[in-house]
Amino acid sequence: MDLIPHLFRTESGKITTVLCRLFGMEYMELAEDITSDTFLTAMETWPYQGVPPNPTAWLYTVAKNKAINHFTRDKIFREKILPTIHANKNSEVEFNIDFTGDHIKDSQLRMLFAVCNPVIPSESQIALALRILCGFGIDEIANAFLTNRELIYKRIFRAKEKLREENIIIDEWPVSGISERTTSVLHTLYLLFNEGYYSESDEQIIREDLCFEAMRLLHLLIDNEKTNTAEANALMALMCFHTSRFAARKDAAGNMVLYADQDESLWNQELIAKGVFYFQQSSGGDRLSPFHFEAAIACWHTNKTDSREKWESILDLYNRLLKMKYSPVAALNRSYAIFKLRGAEQAIMETEKLKLDTNQYYFLLLGELYRDIDRDTSIHHFKKAISLAKTDAEKKSIQRRVES
Amino acid sequence: MQEFMLIFRHENASGKVSPEQMQEWMKQTMDWIGGIAAQNKFVSGTGLLFDDAKVVHHSKKVTNGPFGEIKETLGGYIIVKAESADEAAEFAKGSPILQGEGNTIEVRKIAKDDGVH
Known part of the structure; x- marks a missing residue:
């Protein structure tokens, strides 16, 4: 059954993020444990009782119940975390776990920024974001980085420790340096996208859901005026141009089809048009980013016709x-x-x-x-x-x- | 790996050659720098404009110039990573600047903050 791994990819990050926002960064592992436990329950029950009509809602409800069970049962949680939650929420009596769309979106954007904090080295920011927000396994992250799992495990462990030490709070927006912080977040998403698009780590060549996950997270930034930078739009343009070729990249047997051999009629014109739209949006900034150059190159590749002008432009852009x-x-x-x-x-x-x-x-x-x-x-x-x-x-x- | 500055000394060509020729040199320069960057050996660099150039003298007197008519005028630089001055000089050989007779590229090692320099 591919449904549970798929849901783990799309939903585990949301569940962990919402719980972690509520508990505080120092209890990130508790949030992760509750999420894992939720998926374990799904794996144990769905094969026998059948997949629930709304699997996502089922997961949210089970996660919510497990969190509530945990805090009624666990002494530390009752005596330490709960009072903090109540204190932070201005003596709000109800222990409210909010899995509505807007709250998830807002929590994910805040979590992205908390994780991509400059107190953590950038490669660890990326690893932690992939782990917490995107439900990546340690092995997948190690493959994306082309390194070993021990190193990634260490990076994530130290990154979490650093977030605890520095007392990073998810609810706080960075006051200054938001554009540098946004750049850091964009690189995380770029890496996530590339893992899906080039995917060296798996038998399956294209893992489209990873790419769309990266685009979904990027939309969080573009939808918020604070983070809707020219660079973010250039990255979105790049992703749209690349994903427009998904259908043409695989033949009936699942083999990779090289660009030159692709059937252009399979290219998704809607995504190409979207790419052009975001590329236009990206021209507003005061500086060009690497994403601008990459998007411009990808834009040339949306037209297969060879011309001297095309390749001279592409060479210049690569230079x-x-x-x-x-x-x-x-x-x-x-x-x-x-x-x-x-x-x-x-x-x-x-x-x-x-x-x-x-x-x-x-x-x-x-x-x-x-x-x-x-x-x-x-x-x-x-x-x-x-x-x-x-x-x-x-x-x-x-x-x-x-x-x- | 050490860093070397490649210093361009050449006449100011603007106004003397066609815009198409300037364009062609620009393109060749971008290709040259792109080739160094593709080897992950490019650090930084820029051209230097002759417009509004000043020289500040010992007496703190400020004069206009240097002017671009002189072959030995500093026209720009790039900093590259290289194992040796010889390797850096090899990079310099690819520059379109050397197409102009009398133009030169000087190769100088960057002094690192090693307590000596």
Whole structure:
């Protein structure tokens, strides 16, 4: 049954966030435990009693009851947490757990900002946000970061400890530096999106729900005037342009279809139009962000027709993007733009300077560039790419390219 | 990895060549810098404008200039990461600035705050 993992992904973060907002940051683990326990109950009962008509509402009710049971039973909770909750809420007598849409949205936005607090190193902010707000498992986060689970576990543990020490309160909005804080939040969402879009960590190539989850969280920022920055709109444009190709990225057998082989009629024109809308919204700021460049590149790719103007613009955008923020992916895509403009030999020269000896896409690109120049070298690079690929689907996809 | 400043010395070309030529040089410069950035070796840099340039002298007297007619005028710089001055010099070779006869790029190591410099 795929329903429970799916619901865990979409709902566990909401439940944990609402509970944590109520209990206070120092009881984050308690909130997480109640959430896990709720899903455990679902797994134990749904197969026998059937899936309830409204599974989400069922989860909220069970989580609420478990929280109430916990505080009536648990001495520490009764004597320590409850009085604080009451004190904070101006002696509100009713212990109110609010799972309405607006309260969830508001709590998630506040939680995003609490978690993305500069007292925590940025990589830990990202890990914690993925864990708490998006229901990511430790392994998934480790894969997204291309690192091991122990390191991620440590990062999350220390991040929680730091939030406790610094007494970060979810209800408080940052008074100053909201734009820097917004940037930090946007990077978390960018990473979440990429995990779904490129997904090296799983057999399934596209995990669309992760991408849409990132877009949903980004909407929280865009819907709030305090956080509706030009950069946020540029990121939304980028996500819309990318997701417009979802339907065309997989063939009937579930294999990845490369951009050049995609059927354009499957591209989602509605998402492309949305992307253009947010891209226009992103022009209002006083500075360009890496997201602006990436969105502009993605915008060019919504039209498959090749032209010199298109590839010159894309090369220029990659030059500017790299100057602002280096990433191996951008460096390799820049090489590809050089290939389109100046041919394989020039592109090989530029690519070999990159020396990305542990990057499968580096070898994949070299394999393609050498295809018509030196067959043996091409195959050698493809084999290297296969040995570095993390999933069977990727290995098979590269193998097909060797044989093509 | 050390940091080196590549200092451009060249004549001010604006007004002397066509806007298309300027555009072409700009594009080549962006490609050159993009190639360094693609290797994660670009740190920072900028061009320097000749308009409204001033020189402040020992006597605190301020004069106009330097003017761009002189080949050796400082026109801009970039800072790159490199293992050695030789590697930094290799980067410099790719710059379109060197297409102009008499133009030079000076390679200088950045003094780090190591207690010596």
